[in-house]
Amino acid sequence: MKETLAPKDIIKSGLCIGCGSCVAQNKALEARMEFDPYGQLKPKGSRQFLQTPSSQFTLTCPFSPAAKNENELAAERYPAAPHTDGYIGRFTQSYIGYVATGGFRMQGSSGGMVSWVAAELMRRGLIDGVAHVVPADPEKDGRFFKFRISRSLEAINQGAQSRYYPIDMSEILEEIRQVPGRYAIVGIPCFIKAVHLLRREDPVLQERIVYTLGLFCGHMKSARFVESFAWQMDVPIEDVTQVAYRTKHPERPANWYNARLTLKDGSSVNKDWWHLADGDWGAGYFMNPACNFCDDVVGETADISFGDAWIEPYASDSGGNNVVVIRHALVQQMIEEGIAHGDLHLTPVDAATVVQTQAAGFRQRREGMAYRLSWGNKGVQPIKRLPPDALTPTRNRKLIYRMRYWISEGSHRFFHLARKTGKPNIYIKWARMAAAMYHALAYQRGKLGKLVQKLKLTDA
Ligand SMILES: Cc1cc2nc3c(=O)[nH]c(=O)nc-3n(C[C@H](O)[C@H](O)[C@H](O)COP(=O)(O)OP(=O)(O)OC[C@H]3O[C@@H](n4cnc5c(N)ncnc54)[C@H](O)[C@@H]3O)c2cc1C
Ligand code: SF4
Ligand code: SF4
Structure with a gap:
């Protein structure tokens, strides 16, 4: 094995995504997950826990x-998968579509497939519980969302929708170890990777975690993103009881995100993401720094993974459409039966189509990550499936990758300053300025965009 590490090494190197795996393994050493000053969950605990390699x-x-990488983990779990693709990994079949039965699609963020698969695994008696992310009580829990194990179909449905909010698995991993049963876990790719790494070392978890449901992932936001919503919707964050990142409207395309905050008095406020200073997902506001060094977009180690079909005609369909990649033979059979019974409206698609739905994500996390690797990292050097590469990206792409890096870093710091001084405008004005610069560089928008063209900073 290479150098032996302690949690502190990963945290100090900006590589901690806050999964909670190390905490789950060290409860006896006062290990716990806590928010850091930037609204990101990080391991805390005794010196022994944090600093002993x-x-x-x-x-x-x-x-x-x-740690084993995604290719190695997928090869161990899906040795018989008939297809392998450089972007989506091993798989049996991929599809685009939605759930055609019950309220799954309407309640879900996309086509409702995650909740349907979780519910179907339970309905068929294949699992006793699903670990997924549900709303928390901000006053009691000090956060808006948390991982929970749902043990009924009704409880699974309560969890529907995507949460771009820091959550960790420390408590549910502990619960799985304490309470015998068969469990499925829903998670973003790095969390599913953490689960497999832990299963390799822990026979109890190996036996009890029987299915993994992966979510495609662009990046993880800090908890400050919700506070920024509150500032920009003119409501005190203390009054917010519930957060919906994406609400569906029958007359609007699925990719026109609208965020809604529910308040203590039962009223609610909402705003379209494109009216928010930090509402351009691609610009990378509040991104966890570890995401700079992640090359798994589609949950390559999950039994089945789900994303949004961000290509036409699906992106304009207000109901929402999933893109689904299957790797597990029994899950494949379950999906085929769902299609045959008319419960699922899914069309088979090839790997290239899946990749197309996530084109921007793959650019940022493959070409962009190789470029960032070429800068080196302070502390632990991440080892990824791609080597460092500063030669392939064009000048424009390099500037975009640098701008995103700068926006992510800046959003944490300017928000922190604005929060500390009680002056939201410090952040909001900075965020608007950063968005104008990003849009000029990426889309040649506005007066700055003309300047970008004049200076020949575009690829054309
Ligand atoms: C941080 C994040 C980034 C994402 N980035 C992309 C992207 O770049 N491209 C893309 O196509 N899709 C992305 N997704 C996935 C997408 O938002 C949808 O979750 C996915 O398409 C499933 O939709 P659905 O309607 O099938 O799920 P639903 O039926 O609405 O069910 C969602 C399920 O996921 C669980 N869940 C929600 N948030 C989390 C979380 N943070 N961790 C673990 N479980 C959770 C819920 O509890 C629920 O069980 C991202 C999701 C997250 C959480
Ligand atoms: S990424 Fe997960 S396992 Fe690694 S230090 Fe952070 S919380 Fe611990
Ligand atoms: S981009 Fe990668 S590291 Fe970041 S949250 Fe998503 S899966 Fe995890």
């Missing part, structure tokens, strides 16, 4: 350079 940690932290 161990081979167990080095093998199980998803950002440890010595």
Whole structure:
């Protein structure tokens, strides 16, 4: 094994995504997950826990350079998968579509497939519980969302919708270890990777976590994103009881995101993302720094993974459409039966189509990540499936990758300053200025965009 690491090494190197795996393994050492000053969940605990290097940690932290990578984990779990693609990994079949039965599609963020698969696994008696993310009580829990194990179909439905909010698995992993049963876990790719790494070392988790449901992932936001919503909707964050990142409207395309905050008095406020200073997802506001060094967009180690079909005609369909990639033979059979019974409206698509639905994400996390690797990292050097590469990206692409990096870093710092001084405008004005610069560079928009063209900073 390469150098043996401790949690502190990963945290200090900006590589901690806050999955909670190390905390789940060290409850006895006062280990716990807490928000840092930038609204990101990080491990806390005794010096012994944080600073003692161990081979167990080095093998199980998803950002440890010595941990098995996504290709190795997928090869172990899906040796018989008939197809392999450089972007989506091993798979049996991929589809685009939605759930045609019950309220799954309407309640879901996309086509409702995650909740349907979780519910179907339970209905068929294949699992006893699903670990997924549900709303929390901000007053009691000090956060808007948390992982929970749902043990009924009704509880699974309560969890529908995407949460771009820091959550961690420390408590549910502990619960799975304590309470015998068969469990499915829903998670973003790095969390599913963490689960597999832990399963390799822990026979109890190996036996009890029987299915993994992956979400495609662009990046993870900090908890400050919700506070920024509140500032920009003119409501005190203390009054917010519930957060919906994406609400559906029958007359609007699925990709016109509208965020809604529910308040203590039962009223609600909402705003379209494009009216928010930080509402351009691609610009990378509030992104966890670890996401700079992640190359798994589609959850390559999950039994089945789900994203949004961001290509036409699906993106304009107000109901929402999933893109689905299957890797597990039994899940494949379940999906085929769902289609045959008319419960699922899914059309088979090839790997290239899946990649097309996530084109921007793959640019940022493959070409962009290789470019960022070429800068080196302070502390632990991540080892990824791609080598560092500063030669391939064009000048315009390099500027865009640098701008996103700068926006992510700046959003944490300017928000922190604005929060500390009680002056939201410090952040909001900076965020608008950063968006104008990003849009000029990426889309040649506005007066700045003309300047970008004049200076020949575009690819054309
Ligand atoms: C941080 C994040 C980034 C994403 N980025 C992309 C992207 O770039 N491209 C893309 O196509 N799709 C992305 N997705 C996935 C997308 O938003 C939808 O979640 C996915 O298409 C499933 O929709 P659905 O209607 O099938 O799910 P639903 O039926 O609405 O069910 C969603 C399920 O996911 C669980 N869940 C919600 N948030 C989390 C979370 N943070 N961690 C674990 N479980 C959770 C819920 O509890 C629920 O069980 C992202 C999701 C997240 C959480
Ligand atoms: S990424 Fe997960 S396992 Fe690694 S240090 Fe952070 S919380 Fe611990
Ligand atoms: S981009 Fe990668 S590291 Fe970041 S949250 Fe998504 S899966 Fe995790």
